Amino acid sequence: MSASFIAVANLKGGVGKSTTTLMLADGMAYYYGANVLVVDFDPQANSSQMMLSERGVQMAYDQGKGVIKLLDQFAQDRPPNLADLILPNAVSLVELRKDEDRDERRGWISTLPAHPSLRFTEMHVEERLYSSGMRPSQLATRLKNHLAEALEPVEGLYDLILIDTPPYLSPLARAALMLADFYVTPTLADPVSIWGTKQFSDWVSENVCTDIAMKNYVVVTRFKNTRYARSAEQELREIYLADRMFGPTIPESVQVLQAMDRADVDSYNTMRGKYGNLRNDVKRLSESFTNFLATNTGSRLPELIRS
Ligand SMILES: Nc1ncnc2c1ncn2[C@@H]1O[C@H](COP(=O)(O)OP(=O)(O)OP(=O)(O)O)[C@@H](O)[C@H]1O
């Protein structure tokens, strides 16, 4: 079976893309035993940092792992070799590493990490190819083909490939959007974020897929339960994105900051230690996302393996 390929994207910054990527990865692996590959296409490297710690991001880079090498292979017209660039079992959840009752074939979280210097690597590729007359959409298409070729030999290893993207249409982000089966769009419940979400949605339906409504899963994040936010959320659900499937609303919580802070490469958290009470939100998110995937792929709804 091949993996579902999911881009987590929004043109608006700071709306919880990286956090939602990680919550989905942890939740789907922990509660459903899904094997997940997290790909970080954002030069800010936030989801890489959250998964690996800052030191881990640097170590991965020093070992020649990650998206930069994939881009190097592209720039040098070499066939992609993704298997050597992925960090397998990069997860910080103790239960997914050491649980004695664990089914060894399930619940792996691996990553193709980013590094801050991805910004320059991507810029060099753009400068070189644009000066030779290539258009941005052509570069994105060529990158998409490179990515598809790179994933082909490994995608059978994963149930889900989640790609975290930056808050702008970089060549890599465009390639991810073109290749994706589905889009997860985190957004905040405020007018500015709603506008950014609408722009993103319009861009994708005009440039990538006309039926985005069928492929888009929206998550309202960092929700403060005020009258103002409730009315903005209602507007989003009933007017702006009435044709989309929504996940559960994720509350604003300091626990998120703690959950997304992996102290060091050799520090591991339990699900309870990492998420505290927020793990119920992560569980609800995974259940709802599983439902979204099953509905849209026509596949069987998987069973929870943990409560
Ligand atoms: N539910 C939440 N409660 C509190 N803080 C949160 C929550 N979700 C995210 N945050 C915090 O909000 C900030 C932005 O989140 P995140 O980095 O996930 O957004 P992003 O959309 O990936 O940003 P960017 O556009 O820069 O990539 C981070 O500091 C994150 O820890």
Ligand SMILES: [Mg+2]
């Ligand atoms: Mg981010």
